Every structure is written in C-alpha cells, then in structure tokens.
Amino acid sequence: MDTFFSATTGGFYLNGLHDEMPEDVVEITPERHASLFEGQAAGRRIVAGDDGFPKLGDEPAPGVEEVTVLARRRRDRLLAASDYRAMPDYPQSEAQRAAWLGYRQQLRDLPATSGFPAVILWPAEPTGN
Incomplete structure (x- = not known):
C-alpha cells in the first residue's frame, strides 16, 4: 500500500x-x-x-495561558475530589476536618502564590481518615 x-x-x-x-x-x-x-x-x-x-x-512550549488553564483544572479536580470532606456531617474528627479545610484553602490560594503558574508547590493531601 x-x-x-x-x-x-x-x-x-x-x-x-x-x-x-x-x-x-x-x-x-x-x-x-x-x-x-x-x-x-x-x-x-x-x-x-x-x-x-x-x-x-519540536512540540511548542505551552504558553502561560495554557499552563494556567491546566493548573486551574487540576486544582478544581482536587477540590471537587475533596468536597465531601468539607461537609459538616462527614464523620471525621475536628483535627481531620481542620486539616482538610486547610488543604482546600491552600488549593484555592494557589493562583495567588508567587511564581504561579510556572512554579506550583501543590499542597499534600492530609493523611488519615
């Protein structure tokens, strides 16, 4: 052929x-x-x-706008995946709840951090139940 x-x-x-x-x-x-x-x-x-x-x-390097969109999508997925942890009736200790709320706040604050979107220090998901 x-x-x-x-x-x-x-x-x-x-x-x-x-x-x-x-x-x-x-x-x-x-x-x-x-x-x-x-x-x-x-x-x-x-x-x-x-x-x-x-x-x-050569694959062109993604522009700042594309990198920003991808970072925000990842951040939004992580927030959505942890939504249930922010519910007041979810069975967890107060310490666990505070850790998850802090994690979610760190995710929301990412776009305002220095270096965003070129340098992103993703917060670690809290451990434990």
Missing part, C-alpha cells in the same frame, strides 16, 4: 484503504513514514513542511 500525507489535515492516507483523499496529498516512502513515527514516539511532532511533505518538529 502506498502512503500519502496531507498538509491540510495533518493526516496519513493509505491507497486502497481510503477511497477519498484530500487534494494536497503527497506520497511518502515507507522509510520516511517509519522514521516520522519513530520521532513521534520520541516526543517530537509530525508537521507539514513548506513543501507539503511531513517532517518532525
């Missing part, structure tokens, strides 16, 4: 498997196809070159 790459879709197509292909497909050799996937497995990204052929590119 012949292998093709489309710069517009960033996808690979196989002759005989795909009945329809984008107009901009270019044929690539099996060796090039294999080396692209080896590079991808090593953490690189397959991108279209100026000539329309696929090449390996």
Whole structure:
C-alpha cells in the first residue's frame, strides 16, 4: 500500500484503504513514514513542511495561558475530589476536618502564590481518615 500525507489535515492516507483523499496529498516512502513515527514516539511532532511533505518538529512550549488553564483544572479536580470532606456531617474528627479545610484553602490560594503558574508547590493531601 502506498502512503500519502496531507498538509491540510495533518493526516496519513493509505491507497486502497481510503477511497477519498484530500487534494494536497503527497506520497511518502515507507522509510520516511517509519522514521516520522519513530520521532513521534520520541516526543517530537509530525508537521507539514513548506513543501507539503511531513517532517518532525519540536512540540511548542505551552504558553502561560495554557499552563494556567491546566493548573486551574487540576486544582478544581482536587477540590471537587475533596468536597465531601468539607461537609459538616462527614464523620471525621475536628483535627481531620481542620486539616482538610486547610488543604482546600491552600488549593484555592494557589493562583495567588508567587511564581504561579510556572512554579506550583501543590499542597499534600492530609493523611488519615
């Protein structure tokens, strides 16, 4: 089977498997196809070159906005996972309740800490029941 790459879709197509292909497909050799996937497995990204052929590119570093969104999502998941610990009727000692409330407050305060979002010191979840 012949292998093709489309710069517009960033996808690979196989002759005989795909009945329809984008107009901009270019044929690539099996060796090039294999080396692209080896590079991808090593953490690189397959991108279209100026000539329309696929090449390996470096994954762009996430921007501050993306890192902030990811950090807030993680923080929100940790808060949601510990919501039940903040309920006044949850069976736990006062010390445990205070520890969990403190942990949750630390999570809420993370965005205001120095270095956020580039440097985040995630609080440890309290131990014990």
